[in-house]
Amino acid sequence: MMNGYSRPARTFVQVAVVVGALTMLVFGVWMRVDPAGFAVFARFPNHVHFLHDAGVFQIGIGLMMLSALVWHDVLSIVLVGFFVTNTLHAVNHAADLDLGGSPDNWWQLGLVSLLTLAGLVVHRRQLARRSRTHV
Secondary structure, three states: OOOOOOHHHHHHHHHHHHHHHHHHHHHHHHHHHOHHHHHHHHOOOOOHHHHHHHHHHHHHHHHHHHHHHHOOOHHHHHHHHHHHHHHHHHHHHHHOHHHOOOOOHHHHHHHHHHHHHHHHHHHHHHHHHHHHHOO
16 A cells, blocks of 8 residues: 555554544544533534434544555445444434434434445455456
C-alpha cells in the first residue's frame, strides 16, 4: 500500500488515518447512542433521526479508514464500508419508525445491504481464486 514511503512518512500517514478514523468513530457512536448529548455539545437541534443517520455515516467512514490500513483492495474496503453503513442506516429506520418516514425504508435498505454483502462475497472469492491460480 505504501511501498516506497520512508518509515517516518509511512508512520505519519498511518497516525493521521488512525486519528481521523477514531475521531469519526467516537463522534459517530456518540451521535448514534446519545443524540441529545451530542446535540448539546455541537449546538445542533436535537433531531434524533438525523443525528442517528449522521452517526452511522461517520461510523462507516471511520471503519473504511481503518480497513484501508489493513486491506489493500479498494473495492473490498468500499463494499465493507457501504455494507456496514447501510445496514446501520436500515437499523436506524427500523428503530426510528415512531419519528416518521416510510415504514418500508428499513427493509428496502436491508435488501440493498444484502445485495452489497453478496457482491463482497463474490468479489473476495474471485480475488482468492485469482491468487491461487497465479501462485
